[in-house]
Amino acid sequence: MSRFLYFVEAHLVWFVIFVAGLGLLFPSSEMFLESSIGPLLALLMFIISLTFDAHAVRIVFRKPSRQLLALGLVYDPMSIAGFLTGRLFFGSGPLAAGQTYLAHCPRMYLHPFLY
Numbered sequence: 389m390s391r392f393l394y395f396v397e398a399h400l401v402w403f404v405i406f407v408a409g410l411g412l413l414f415p416s417s418e419m420f421l422e423s424s425i426g427p428l429l430a431l432l433m434f435i436i437s438l439t440f441d442a443h444a445v446r447i448v449f450r451k452p453s454r455q456l457l458a459l460g461l462v463y464d465p466m467s468i469a470g471f472l473t474g475r476l477f478f479g480s481g482p483l484a485a486g487q488t489y490l491a492h493c494p495r496m497y498l499h500p501f502l503y
Contacts, residue, residue, distance in 0.1 A: 467491045
């Protein structure tokens with residue numbers, strides 16, 4: 389099982405790039421993946437949960453300031469970047485608001501499917 393987890397961890401970025409590229413080159417292929425997005429998200433969350441261990445949790449409890457810093461660095465700059473990107477490319481319309489909203493969403497499950 390650890391070999392499988394290592395393989396997924398080492399190649400997840402390439403898998404995401406491949407699926408995103410496939411969707412850009414062949415938009416009709418997204419219809420094939422549309423019904424499997426829920427199970428893919430569930431599988432992704434399951435694999436991510438398997439990578440946590442008791443040692444990682446102990447580190448967070450020993451130094452909670454690092455966790456707060458990490459949360460701030462993940463959410464604040466990304467929210468500002470999403471707002472600025474939305475305004476730069478889409479003006480003040482609904483697409484700009486959508487881009488800002490996506491930048492506020494939790495990173496764990498959106499990154500593989502949006503970026």
